[in-house]
Amino acid sequence: MILTWVLTAVCLLLAAQLVFALINSRALPVPGKRTRTIENRPLVSVLIPARDEERNIEECLNHVLDSDDSEYRIEVIVYDDDSSDDTGGIVRRMAMEDHRIRLMKGDELPEGWKGKCYACHRLAEQASGSWYLMLDADVRVGRLAIRDTLRSAMKKKVGLLSGFPKQITGTWMERLVVPMMEFVILCHLPMPMVARSSSRLFSAAHGAYMLIKRSAYESVGGYEALKNEMVDDMAMARAVKQAGYKMMLADMSKHAQMRMYHGAREVWEGFSKNMFAGMGRNYVLMAGMLLWYTALYILPPIALLIGLFSGNLHLAAFSGLAMLLGMTVKSVCDIRSGLPAWRGVFMAATVCCTLAIALASVAGGLNGKGHTWKGRRYG
Template structure:
């Protein structure tokens, strides 16, 4: 048993070193990015003739039952500095059953840059968010389009910083995970795991440098795309029936020969995706199995891997203390500490508390349980419920 824990500890040390290096390679929003040799070259027409010397940015916001979020979201967008850009804000009320439209109109009365659209009947086979985004794309006039979820809040420099990075890239897609605000216990435990999975496993620099779609991580909560790349990739019409539509869109952009960048945006954006434990569970359950490519072998691998690295050392530590085995306790404690520190570093990088890393064994256990629940829901055909809609 000591040998197994020694191997686990060594692996965790290597992962810690990789994580520190990996996070240092993430581009920052507001900084230019360098073009890669594999990227296709395009002749860009003059897009400024209608707007002086300022590029037009379209902010596109799908909203379904977002009464509690949409007003603050819109107010954060309208409060952004726009000295170097022109701005249009397009919102679609996607068959909301609450006071979403009323909240939108309150902000519209104060800012004429906002245009409101009403969602049409969902076509057969389409999923709701993809169709809402598709409808917004039909009305966008900007050079770049920024899709933003209603629970996202922007800081004052966010839009201008986004355009600096976008225009240096010239084409393609840029995304980033907002700083995740959390309140309830399961939010604290589970929500930061999204950033952990990326920082711990995915070589961030390869998202930008490699044309291979396997190197991808994006979020539909904050996703910026050049209008021509949207057309070349097929847009949401191409991925109309995918639950994880943001990843599929990014994959299509890469397959079209355009770049994708995952940027550090947490200083410019924040979001509270969920408000209670039930929402956390159902929200992750809806996406997590689809995020594995619906691959049962990957589900099994993740379960074993996370159990060995983050849960097994805790079990062994408790057992070694109870049975008086100091050597085993030392290796178990070392493995636990390294895993916690690594999680804490990623949390701190993402704008959360370093001390959340102390809950790493619990976070890993919750993630495994949600993944298994998501897999079972797919197997038994019950699907997933979110905002009044059922997803298969």
């Protein structure tokens, strides 16, 4: 009886979550829509931090160089962050063929800095543009991506425009976990408030694609003010808001794509490094997140089995309805991200994997071992 009442409450919460996700999906702007031509061809500095990106950097640069730059000019600066592969060699050879590319050889990482923050800091020091595009090496931009995001940023007069590229996934762990980044945003962050509110609470960004106005970057103190931040994109978004600039979170799925991780190990290491840090290392917030996702997405399939085996069809019916609602919420978010709707069927498995990574993220902080990523250890 009690479990049935709990499942009834879960169904109501999931119905509310579905409505919220639908509203958010419609509110997420697509760059370039109903925007004017850019005047005076501003210079955009495309800044790419690269550490062991041999498999990505050439294709990334080719896509950038193939962009429609009729309304702006670009310079491309790549920071070779002590790569152990041929990342620097590839960039050097491409720079000899295209004067728009420059290669920066990385310095030794100073004490107190996180690797990506320092790379972006050094890149910004060398940039000449009035706009900086912080771009990860695994991103493939479309021909109109830079033009359309620049148009939207200038029209809306924002200091920062960021968005989630379409996520290309190759293994099941990638398919289950990687799309959860955008799922969390669409299910918990009221999208209209990102643009309208000056509060830091309504901030989000994806570090793979961040277009930042130079004056906004300088106003927040650049990456030097964020040098020890593990989740630097979220920290930059909050800092831009705090400095009095507006920001825009956009749907980049039609403008850019990326394969963020290759295989289960990279997914595990990448997310466990960031997840607890992204919650401000707040144990109460983490516990609340674990409880929320367990109740909404793990409890229903367990209750369904209990209902079926015990002959409690009332419980089974509410459990099945809760599972269907949870899958629909996931499908709505996946469709908005440019992914197949059928992946929502695996919502329970997705949440199980995500919660396991969350616990590993917390454990890495508790046992003092931290987490390893690309040969560096982070506490």
